[in-house]
Structure formats: C-alpha cells, structure tokens
Amino acid sequence: MTTATEPGTLSAAQLLDLYEEMAVIRRTEKAIQDLFLAGFVKGTTHLAAGHEAVAVGASAALRDDDYVFATYRGHHHAIARGATPEECLAELMSRATGVCKAKGGSMHLTKAESHMLGSYAIIGAHLPMAAGAAWSAMLRGTEQVAVAFFGDGATNIGPFHEALNLAAVWKLPVIFVCENNLYMEYTPIASVTAVPNPAADRASAYGLTGEIIDGNDVQVVYDAVLQAARRARAGEGPSVIEARTYRHYGHSRTDPAKYRPEEEVAEWMARDPLTLARDRLTALGVAGEEIDRVDSRARQLVSEAVDAAKAAPEADPAEALTDVWADGSATWRT
Ligand SMILES: Cc1ncc(C[n+]2csc(CCOP(=O)(O)OP(=O)(O)O)c2C)c(N)n1
Numbered sequence: 001m002t003t004a005t006e007p008g009t010l011s012a013a014q015l016l017d018l019y020e021e022m023a024v025i026r027r028t029e030k031a032i033q034d035l036f037l038a039g040f041v042k043g044t045t046h047l048a049a050g051h052e053a054v055a056v057g058a059s060a061a062l063r064d065d066d067y068v069f070a071t072y073r074g075h076h077h078a079i080a081r082g083a084t085p086e087e088c089l090a091e092l093m094s095r096a097t098g099v100c101k102a103k104g105g106s107m108h109l110t111k112a113e114s115h116m117l118g119s120y121a122i123i124g125a126h127l128p129m130a131a132g133a134a135w136s137a138m139l140r141g142t143e144q145v146a147v148a149f150f151g152d153g154a155t156n157i158g159p160f161h162e163a164l165n166l167a168a169v170w171k172l173p174v175i176f177v178c179e180n181n182l183y184m185e186y187t188p189i190a191s192v193t194a195v196p197n198p199a200a201d202r203a204s205a206y207g208l209t210g211e212i213i214d215g216n217d218v219q220v221v222y223d224a225v226l227q228a229a230r231r232a233r234a235g236e237g238p239s240v241i242e243a244r245t246y247r248h249y250g251h252s253r254t255d256p257a258k259y260r261p262e263e264e265v266a267e268w269m270a271r272d273p274l275t276l277a278r279d280r281l282t283a284l285g286v287a288g289e290e291i292d293r294v295d296s297r298a299r300q301l302v303s304e305a306v307d308a309a310k311a312a313p314e315a316d317p318a319e320a321l322t323d324v325w326a327d328g329s330a331t332w333r334t
C-alpha cells in the first residue's frame, strides 16, 4: 500500500499508484454495471464510481492493520483495503471464489483478514461498531485506528450521534468519514437537514471539530486522514471528516438519477477524481503516455477479472454456514 510520512508529500510515483487504484475501481464499477444489466449479478448494486478518491486516499493514509467499516456502497473500500476486483466480481456473481464465498454479495463485501470489517446495509449501524473496534484497539494498546465511512443520510440517524458522543467521551481512536454525495437515495440531503454540512456541522455538539474536504481530490483526502489517524494514535480522540463527492450512477440498480439537475451533474463530472488526479500528475511532470499506460493496465486487469469470475464455479451451498462466526463455523446456533 502506498504511504508517505507527511501531509502533502506524496511523490509523483505514489500519486500514480493511487491513480491506478482509482482507475481499477472505476473499471470494476463499470464492469459491475454491465454484468448487472446482462443478468450476471443477482440482487442489487450501489456503485461508488465518483467516490474513488475517498477510499483510495484514506486507505493510503492508514496502516494495514487499521479497521475499516463501510456501507452497502462499499466496493471501492473493499478494493482499496485489499480485496481484488476478481474476488469482488465473483462475490457479486455468487461464485465460490467470491470474497465472502457468495454469502455477502454487493452490499456486504467483507475481508476480515485485511481488517476490512464489513459493508453494512442498515444506515448508521456500523458507526458504533467502528467505535467498538477503536475501543478494543485502545484497550489493547495497539495504536490501531478504526474508520467508519458512511453517507450523508446517516447523519440524520440516531447511531451517528450515539457513536460520536461516546467516541468523544472515551477519546476513541476512530475517524468518522462522511461521503457527502448530496443525496440519500432520491432525496437531496439539504432538503431534510437543519444544517448545511450534515456531518461537520454536528461535530461541535460533541466537542469535536468537523472538517470539510474535497472528497474528489485524492491528495486532500490522504492528507486529512493521515492527520486524523496521527491524532487518534496519539490519544487525541476521534475526528469527523466530511468529504464532498458525487456518485456517477444512480442510487442503485437501474436508477437513471433523473432527479439531479443537469448543471449539477456536469459540474461534478468535470471534477471527476480521476481527472483531478491526472491534473495533479501532469503538474508533477508525469507524461500523459505514462498515465495512459496505467489506464490500459487497469482495463486489462479488470477485463481478466471479469473472465475469471465468470469462469469460476457457482458457490457451494455446503458453504452457507461456514465463516459466519468467530470459530469459523455455525456451531453457536445449535
Ligand atoms: C436504518 C435504515 N433506514 C432506511 C434505509 C433505506 N435506505 C437505503 S439507502 C438509503 C439512503 C442513504 O443515503 P446516504 O447515507 O447518503 O448514502 P448514499 O447511498 O448516498 O451513499 C436509505 C434511506 C436503510 N437501509 N436503513
């Protein structure tokens, strides 16, 4: 995983690595949309195309043993924390080689061995879980941090407030990262929220500082999370980061997102995280051909992942009750 030691010190090579990770996620999301429309993906999907910089920038600023919790819009976090596109695609296609052997599906991508402790479909549910993981790390003295990524909609849900409160009281090493993409399903968050910045403006109620950042700029996300993680490891408690971003697709499945004003969509598309990273790379002297080579590599990797996932065997029903409890079995039920 690419890391640097000081905010603002990512080298061109490191930034190019982050660009590649974002390109891989973008290609994977596009592949998922195509596979879904072709009938290969069962259930639903919530694509994170447009949100790549949040996952990749944050992940690069974390240690490999830090804990990450995400929402049902979590493909980008799973990949940023070490799940391969092939494992994710196979999971969505109910294959035996899926990252959860087909028990999770799109909304529950989880990779416990890389400390990606799950994607949660109940809005806000995982914020107290992240606080719990942070508490565990604090008690064990490991200097690990826990990060909860959640949508703007979660800020109007009780567990958001409960988690921030207790995290502040106990000075837990947890980072709350709101991916504010302006909408909760089909409702503009601004139309149902009493303050303009749904996460950051609430932080002061718990004695915390809320930081609003450009969630489409991978360097900015990296800097903000690196500093928050440092504070957490130094015993200075939780941070609230509101990363403003935008989804490229509709909320889920085949939602064409016609409720979004055209100018708004155009404005955000012009601020695509990949375009912003490309601009940064160009300013650092990286040649366009080199970035194009990285793009081709990402396209190739995902295309091979699609083929491999399609060719993989269906999940074995005998696996349905494995890996569902800490001892690796389901014996607790019997
Ligand atoms: C507790 C709860 N209430 C309602 C829902 C239904 N629901 C699913 S997605 C969603 C919108 C959430 O929006 P946001 O938190 O902004 O996340 P985004 O989809 O934009 O990433 C809602 C209300 C749910 N899953 N859980």
Ligand SMILES: [Mg+2]
Residues within 6 Å of the ligand: 151, 152, 153, 179, 180, 181, 182, 183, 184, 185
């Ligand atoms: Mg939202």
